[in-house]
Amino acid sequence: MKKFLSHFEQRSGFEIALAVFALAYLLVFAGLPLLYNIMLSFQQVDLMEPATLLRPFAGLANYRDIFSRPEVHQVLINTLLFVGLSLTFQVIIGFLLAVLFAQDFPLASFMRGLFLAGWIMPGLVVGVIWKLLFAGDFGVLNHLLMTSGLMHERIFWLSDPGYSLYAVIIANVWLGVPFNMLLLSVGLAAIPGDLYEAAELDGANAFQRFFGITLPMMKATLGAVISLGAIMTMQQFDLIAALTQGGPANSSQVAQYWSWQLSFQTFEVSAGSAVATLMLVLVLIIAVFYVRSTRSERMV
Amino acid sequence: MNRIEIEHLYKAYGPVEILKDINIAVPEGQFVALIGPSGCGKSTLLRTIAGLEQITGGTLKIDGNVVNKTPPRKRDVAMVFQSYALYPHMNIEKNMSYSLRLKRSAPQVIKDSINSVAQTLGLTHLLERMPRQLSGGQRQRVAMGRAIVRNPKVFLFDEPLSNLDAALRVHMRSEIRKLHNRLGATSVYVTHDQVEAMTMADHVVVLRAGQVEQQGKPINLYDQPANKFVAGFIGSPAMNFIEGRIGADGHSVLFGANHVLDLGRELPVGQNVWLGMRPEHLQLEGNGQILRCRVDNVESTGSMTFIEVQPEGGKDTPMLITHGGKAAVVTGDKVNLFIDTANLHLFDRETEKAI
Numbered sequence: 244m245k246k247f248l249s250h251f252e253q254r255s256g257f258e259i260a261l262a263v264f265a266l267a268y269l270l271v272f273a274g275l276p277l278l279y280n281i282m283l284s285f286q287q288v289d290l291m292e293p294a295t296l297l298r299p300f301a302g303l304a305n306y307r308d309i310f311s312r313p314e315v316h317q318v319l320i321n322t323l324l325f326v327g328l329s330l331t332f333q334v335i336i337g338f339l340l341a342v343l344f345a346q347d348f349p350l351a352s353f354m355r356g357l358f359l360a361g362w363i364m365p366g367l368v369v370g371v372i373w374k375l376l377f378a379g380d381f382g383v384l385n386h387l388l389m390t391s392g393l394m395h396e397r398i399f400w401l402s403d404p405g406y407s408l409y410a411v412i413i414a415n416v417w418l419g420v421p422f423n424m425l426l427l428s429v430g431l432a433a434i435p436g437d438l439y440e441a442a443e444l445d446g447a448n449a450f451q452r453f454f455g456i457t458l459p460m461m462k463a464t465l466g467a468v469i470s471l472g473a474i475m476t477m478q479q480f481d482l483i484a485a486l487t488q489g490g491p492a493n494s495s496q497v498a499q500y501w502s503w504q505l506s507f508q509t510f511e512v513s514a515g516s517a518v519a520t521l522m523l524v525l526v527l528i529i530a531v532f533y534v535r536s537t538r539s540e541r542m543v
Numbered sequence: 544m545n546r547i548e549i550e551h552l553y554k555a556y557g558p559v560e561i562l563k564d565i566n567i568a569v570p571e572g573q574f575v576a577l578i579g580p581s582g583c584g585k586s587t588l589l590r591t592i593a594g595l596e597q598i599t600g601g602t603l604k605i606d607g608n609v610v611n612k613t614p615p616r617k618r619d620v621a622m623v624f625q626s627y628a629l630y631p632h633m634n635i636e637k638n639m640s641y642s643l644r645l646k647r648s649a650p651q652v653i654k655d656s657i658n659s660v661a662q663t664l665g666l667t668h669l670l671e672r673m674p675r676q677l678s679g680g681q682r683q684r685v686a687m688g689r690a691i692v693r694n695p696k697v698f699l700f701d702e703p704l705s706n707l708d709a710a711l712r713v714h715m716r717s718e719i720r721k722l723h724n725r726l727g728a729t730s731v732y733v734t735h736d737q738v739e740a741m742t743m744a745d746h747v748v749v750l751r752a753g754q755v756e757q758q759g760k761p762i763n764l765y766d767q768p769a770n771k772f773v774a775g776f777i778g779s780p781a782m783n784f785i786e787g788r789i790g791a792d793g794h795s796v797l798f799g800a801n802h803v804l805d806l807g808r809e810l811p812v813g814q815n816v817w818l819g820m821r822p823e824h825l826q827l828e829g830n831g832q833i834l835r836c837r838v839d840n841v842e843s844t845g846s847m848t849f850i851e852v853q854p855e856g857g858k859d860t861p862m863l864i865t866h867g868g869k870a871a872v873v874t875g876d877k878v879n880l881f882i883d884t885a886n887l888h889l890f891d892r893e894t895e896k897a898i
Contacts, residue, residue, distance in 0.1 A: 435628065437624050441628040442641070444595075445616070445621075445642035445645060446616045447645055455641070459632040
């Protein structure tokens with residue numbers, strides 16, 4: 244405690260004021276809602292009395308409730324697929340693009356800039372655009388697949404339970420690729436060029452240089468990008484709201500959207516809070532990985 | 544037999560010519576130094592030999608084979624970088640064995656050669672460490688070890704000592720030369736430090752603005768510089784230059800306020816010249832022709848005294864003298880400077896070529 248306080252003794256009032264402001268902001272707008280959410284998940288919520296703070300304690304009843312629901316298996320599998328597939332393709336495509344744009348060719352930086360256009364668009368707008376692309380009767384995607392001869396029948400991307408989740412994943416991958424590319428580009432640029440020259444003189448071909456130099460040197464950056472991407476994917480909400488709203492028949496339902504639906508559409512606040520709390524625990528675990536990989540990034 | 548042959552080599556970036564008509568032959572086992580001021584193209588020349596830069600004209604041969612278009616990894620050359628370029632994610636052993644592992648050498652062969660090279664360079668106790676745990680001198684040694692392990696046709700050094708402190712630099716200088724004497728590997732060494740070039744190399748190439756100004760044995764460059772640039776670049780402290788003119792008698796040079804030195808050889812009458820005198824060839828006592836001077840400044844290092852003088856009657860023609868040991872002169876003294884005219888150099892004022 245003494246050591247902790249001594250940190251403050253060396254600081255000026257201005258520095259402390261800045262820190263206090265940031266901490267207060269975090270506490271009010273992130274800390275309290277989180278605590279309140281955790282509290283709700285252990286309480287019996289009566290919507291007739293929304294203004295009370297202390298409600299009957301429910302123990303783990305809310306958690307037992309959500310795991311006993313028939314859709315829970317599908318939601319769990321969907322969430323796993325949504326996060327896993329989105330991350331895998333975002334990172335792989337983002338990495339390939341980062342490597343591509345790290346090469347020296349005309350308009351490389353201009354084209355890299357274009358890719359960022361997708362990133363600055365709100366998820367809701369992206370969702371609407373992809374809805375048009377995916378549309379069954381007049382969608383661009385179906386038109387391309389049919390005229391190129393790859394498909395003979397229309398796919399109802401958003402209303403066919405067999406496709407809806409993958410449609411959302413495709414749109415989410417598109418949305419996340421620029422972010423991955425940008426962060427990985429920074430990591431690539433930080434690798435000194437003479438390492439590649441040394442490796443080339445040591446007899447490494449392009450393939451061996453990638454696996455011998457680039458990949459191991461990118462380990463810390465990849466760790467950070469993957470954990471950050473996982474957190475952001477678990478927060479992806481507006482895209483789903485715009486595309487499928489979890490349907491049809493929960494075929495594209497994922498945990499974060501389910502939590503919102505439970506709390507604010509069917510008003511089962513306790514169950515929604517329980518799902519949100521479970522997500523919070525997951526995010527915290529990933530955040531630990533993130534902090535650890537950014538720390539080792541600094542060590543190199 | 545020549546290990547490296549460079550014939551009429553040109554290198555241009557767009558319209559800018561970096562290297563112009565370079566001709567150098569490096570016999571097997573020779574230690575060649577490329578030297579010149581920053582931006583003269585010496586590092587670029589080294590990188591063209593490595594294959595890291597493509598040449599735009601002429602031929603480059605290694606072991607008699609033209610390698611103009613050969614990628615670096617097929618040239619069998621090793622390079623020690625200025626930054627060392629050690630792989631940060633590999634320990635020292637892995638750093639040194641990377642090339643052998645790429646070649647899929649037998650594990651026992653790799654182990655044996657790493658151990659023997661590590662012993663030669665005194666790295667045995669560091670093999671398990673990571674590069675970031677090593678000091679500058681140790682990293683430098685690892686970079687050399689990584690090159691030696693490969694047993695390449697040619698060693699290339701790109702200012703390898705410039706990141707070390709002065710004392711370590713002098714030490715590593717002799718280490719590298721001793722290593723070369725032992726291994727007999729053909730080496731090309733880039734440096735901007737003429738002392739390094741003079742002390743280490745068998746053959747020195749002086750470059751300026753992408754062209755070879757002069758090449759030859761270090762002592763020949765010192766004794767017979769081909770032009771004013773080489774004369775000023777080789778030797779430390781640098782040669783003194785004074786503007787002068789050849790007298791009507793055709794064998795003496797006039798300069799400053801009616802000073803005359805008789806060179807005792809046939810010279811073009813009336814020619815404007817630069818008179819070049821090395822500080823170590825100007826004596827406060829001894830034999831030779833006498834020049835009256837005023838002492839402007841005296842700096843003593845104990846083992847050596849640097850004296851700045853001005854020929855009598857002159858104003859802006861300071862000359863530096865190095866005097867072994869201590870000198871009994873102080874600022875303001877009038878002294879006789881003894882000049883051995885055999886060590887005088889004359890350069891055409893226009894072309895700056897030696898006369």
